[in-house]
Amino acid sequence: MNFLIRAAAIAALLHITPIVVLVKRPDAVQALLPGADAYVAREVHLSGTDAHRLHEAVDWSPEDGVLVFYGGTVGSTSVGALEFVRVDTPHGPIEVAVGFTPQGAVRGVVVTKATVEMKPWVLEAVAAGLTDHYRGLRPGGTPGGATGIAGRAGNLAVYVAGEVDKGVSRALAAYGAFYNHVRT
Amino acid sequence: MLYDLRRADVRVKWLVTGLLATLGLSYVFGAAMVALYAGFTPQSVAATYAGAEMSMPMPPETTMVVQRPMSMADFAGPEVHTVDTKLLIQDTHVHVPMYGLIAAALGVVVVGLSLTRRWALGLIALLFAAPWLDFAGMWLTKLVSPRFAILTIAAGWAMGVAYLIVAALAIHQMWLSPERG
Numbered sequence: 449m450n451f452l453i454r455a456a457a458i459a460a461l462l463h464i465t466p467i468v469v470l471v472k473r474p475d476a477v478q479a480l481l482p483g484a485d486a487y488v489a490r491e492v493h494l495s496g497t498d499a500h501r502l503h504e505a506v507d508w509s510p511e512d513g514v515l516v517f518y519g520g521t522v523g524s525t526s527v528g529a530l531e532f533v534r535v536d537t538p539h540g541p542i543e544v545a546v547g548f549t550p551q552g553a554v555r556g557v558v559v560t561k562a563t564v565e566m567k568p569w570v571l572e573a574v575a576a577g578l579t580d581h582y583r584g585l586r587p588g589g590t591p592g593g594a595t596g597i598a599g600r601a602g603n604l605a606v607y608v609a610g611e612v613d614k615g616v617s618r619a620l621a622a623y624g625a626f627y628n629h630v631r632t
Numbered sequence: 633m634l635y636d637l638r639r640a641d642v643r644v645k646w647l648v649t650g651l652l653a654t655l656g657l658s659y660v661f662g663a664a665m666v667a668l669y670a671g672f673t674p675q676s677v678a679a680t681y682a683g684a685e686m687s688m689p690m691p692p693e694t695t696m697v698v699q700r701p702m703s704m705a706d707f708a709g710p711e712v713h714t715v716d717t718k719l720l721i722q723d724t725h726v727h728v729p730m731y732g733l734i735a736a737a738l739g740v741v742v743v744g745l746s747l748t749r750r751w752a753l754g755l756i757a758l759l760f761a762a763p764w765l766d767f768a769g770m771w772l773t774k775l776v777s778p779r780f781a782i783l784t785i786a787a788g789w790a791m792g793v794a795y796l797i798v799a800a801l802a803i804h805q806m807w808l809s810p811e812r813g
Contacts, residue, residue: 466665473707487702495695511716513691518702536718626695 465540465564470571473532473545476558477518480530480547484520490529491516492626506621508614515622526550529627532560533615539566542608544615546582548623554585557616562608572605573597573612582616587624591616637744638805638812645806648741652799655734659795666788669713677785678778679712681720681770720774724767731763731791738798745801746811755797762790 471479477487492515494502503509511534519529530547540563547555557579562570573593581596593616594609601609637648666672670680715723739756747755769784806812 466669467713474704477704477707487704487707489700489702489706491698491700493692493696493698495693496691498695499691511714518707536722540722541719 467541467561467563468567469561470567471545471558471560473560476532476545476560477520477530479558480545480556481518481520481527483522484527485523486521488519488521489516490519490627494626498626502621502625505625506614506618508618508621510622515626517623517627528555529623531619531622533619533622535611535615535618537566537608537611539563542566542570542611542615544612544619546616546619546623548627552586552623554582554616554620557582557612559612566608569602569604569608570612572601573609576601576605578605578609578612585616585620587620589620591620635744636746637741637802638746638809640744640806648744648802648806651737652741652802655738655795656799659792663792672785674779674781674785676712677781678773679714681715681773681781681784682778715770715774717774720770724771728763728767731766732760735759735763738795741798741802745798745805747801755794758790758794759798762787762794766791 477484481487494510494513494515499509499513515531517529517531520527528547528549530545533544533546535542535544541561542559542563543561545558545560547557549555559570559574559579576597577600578593578597581593582591585591591613593613594606597609598606635644637645640648670677735756738759742752742755742759745752765787766784769780769782769787772780773784
């Protein structure tokens with residue numbers, strides 16, 4: 449009986465809670481591609497070699513081997529691009545939207561989805577200024593969100609900031625290698 | 633017979649009733665969660681578990697780009713909740729032990745019911761087989777064919793039916809049967 453109770457407690461602790469939307473995708477798009485009035489989805493279907501290269505660089509393979517970038521324009525002028533990147537954690541997945549300026553620097557980062565369990569950690573990290581630490585980063589740069597908020601937020605918020613760092617690092621690697629370097 | 637719930641101490645009956653009520657509540661919310669994230673039709677379950685992996689199993693020889701216009705409404709469109717292989721591994725890892733414990737708890741209730749040996753064995757087999765088949769359906773939907781979504785749906789209903797049979801028999805025998813002690 450003791451074993452059953454312990455096993456039940458462990459199983460309950462390991463249970464992954466459902467995913468909740470923190471910021472709706474249209475709101476994230478408006479924040480990261482401000483003023484855009486037309487959008488295009490650019491799906492990059494990676495070859496085995498390129499997928500392996502990306503995996504070696506950031507220990508990540510996009511879902512189904514497809515990177516999706518969304519570009520925004522005003523008239524014929526580009527206002528930048530953005531990516532939605534998923535990060536699987538032991539507590540379930542989070543989704544991070546990373547926006548780039550036309551010059552290729554990070555314009556902003558929005559955490560769009562998290563599990564019910566991680567939601568308060570994400571909110572605490574964002575309130576501690578997490579997303580400010582990514583602005584201006586370029587491909588090749590190292591995201592330092594977790595380091596940036598350490599001491600200003602709790603351990604779990606710093607932990608989740610590390611997971612957001614992973615998402616930003618994946619977006620930087622993907623954008624740097626594949627956004628403008630593959631012909632349509 | 634290990635014990636007989638009809639003649640068990642009222643404290644045991646109360647414990648079993650509490651267990652069944654709690655599991656019943658979790659099953660109701662489990663069904664609500666399935667409705668929210670996967671749905672009850674073979675098409676929606678197949679979309680959740682098979683995803684795009686079924687349509688493009690091999691990467692192209694060279695990296696290629698497909699571009700299409702988007703509207704803001706496309707960003708706002710309903711998103712299909714998908715479970716990829718990694719997430720299904722994680723789900724299987726955390727759900728199967730819990731399902732096993734629930735089946736074991738309900739199985740202990742079955743042992744205390746006044747049933748023929750054959751019916752008791754069949755009911756216990758159903759309690760364990762339903763979650764096995766539920767996850768087998770998810771994996772087969774992902775790896776073999778979206779048609780196996782029907783197996784997941786059938787097994788999910790079987791879990792609910794098995795619970796209802798155990799709960800109805802237990803409540804009847806413990807609190808309503810004229811032979812109760």
